[in-house]
Amino acid sequence: MDTAKIKDELIEMIETAKDSASLETVRVSALGKKGRITDLMKSLGGMSHEERIAAGQEFNKLKQEIADLIDRQARQLKKQELDERIANETLDITLSPRPRPKGAVHPISQTMEELMVIFASMGFTLTEGPDIEDDWHNFTALNFPPGHPAREMQDTFFLPDDKDAKEGMQKKLLRTHTSSVQIRHMMANKPPHRIICMGRTYRSDYDMTHTPMFHQCEGLVIDKNINMGHLKGCLQDFLKAYFELDDVPMRFRPSFFPFTEPSAEVDIGCTRAQGEFKIGEGDDWMEILGCGMVHPNVLKNCGIDPDEYQGFAFGMGIERLTMLKYGIPDLRTFFESDPRWLAHYGFDPLQRPNAAHK
Numbered sequence: 001m002d003t004a005k006i007k008d009e010l011i012e013m014i015e016t017a018k019d020s021a022s023l024e025t026v027r028v029s030a031l032g033k034k035g036r037i038t039d040l041m042k043s044l045g046g047m048s049h050e051e052r053i054a055a056g057q058e059f060n061k062l063k064q065e066i067a068d069l070i071d072r073q074a075r076q077l078k079k080q081e082l083d084e085r086i087a088n089e090t091l092d093i094t095l096s097p098r099p100r101p102k103g104a105v106h107p108i109s110q111t112m113e114e115l116m117v118i119f120a121s122m123g124f125t126l127t128e129g130p131d132i133e134d135d136w137h138n139f140t141a142l143n144f145p146p147g148h149p150a151r152e153m154q155d156t157f158f159l160p161d162d163k164d165a166k167e168g169m170q171k172k173l174l175r176t177h178t179s180s181v182q183i184r185h186m187m188a189n190k191p192p193h194r195i196i197c198m199g200r201t202y203r204s205d206y207d208m209t210h211t212p213m214f215h216q217c218e219g220l221v222i223d224k225n226i227n228m229g230h231l232k233g234c235l236q237d238f239l240k241a242y243f244e245l246d247d248v249p250m251r252f253r254p255s256f257f258p259f260t261e262p263s264a265e266v267d268i269g270c271t272r273a274q275g276e277f278k279i280g281e282g283d284d285w286m287e288i289l290g291c292g293m294v295h296p297n298v299l300k301n302c303g304i305d306p307d308e309y310q311g312f313a314f315g316m317g318i319e320r321l322t323m324l325k326y327g328i329p330d331l332r333t334f335f336e337s338d339p340r341w342l343a344h345y346g347f348d349p350l351q352r353p354n355a356a357h358k
Ligand code: PHE
Pocket: 176, 177, 178, 179, 218, 257, 260, 290, 291, 292, 313, 314, 315, 316
């Protein structure tokens, strides 16, 4: 038996194996159950003691060499095969162009973000309250006398009473203004306060200028020594920032709200000359918000001593602000969910809300 010849043949077969599968065939033919080296090992049984010692060593050496060689070759082939696969397996990761997304940020959301940015820069924090309110937070705590017309059915959407609620809070309704959030905030936190709140409000009304659901933005500032000058300065700064104008003429008109005393409605200067509406110049006025100094009774209702703390509050319609800034003529279109309207008046979701606060 010529082991050198077997060795040479096997080496040749190993080196010429072109892939893992043919190398495996070579391995079986050498080291498998009926392999050539296995046969050699078996032949040891028929040898004399001396022959077996010499041949055993030789066969074992051969077996080890061939096994090592096959291992090395196997690793090399594997690597080669992987390289080939990587080179040939191309994955198309390009994406065919898709139509531009049809969605847009609703103008109401845009305005709310702008309001948030402006008031945040003025040191206000944002609070929230529930849409479903009770009579106490929406009216009683805000100093509405019993039988006040705003409590009547024609304005307020009442819900079934909640018999399990606390005394005085059983009458449920959809909040008619965000002023209820002032109450919730003052009840839950200690003064001083400097908050805004934004959200949906509801009144049973529907025409060119009223929708049963609309949005308000409410501001509340309570501290020691707050006066109407602060209110005026705050609104002036806000209006300039919001309308992105160096000056917005403003006038306070005496008004009435049960929860503020004195109360005012604020008009801003505008012009309607030649059928064009423009804010900030001309001799016309446009009502924009309601405000006033928080009524002492409201402070008392929230456990605040009105001799120690005072403050102001203001409330404005977000739709109105949006219509004025972006020239949207009809309030009702805000809620018609018409994609053409949104495509025209909506905002790019990737654009940051304007924060031109000077
Ligand atoms: N809540 C009032 C309204 O809905 C607005 C307002 C808020 C007025 C705060 C004064 C102070 O009309």
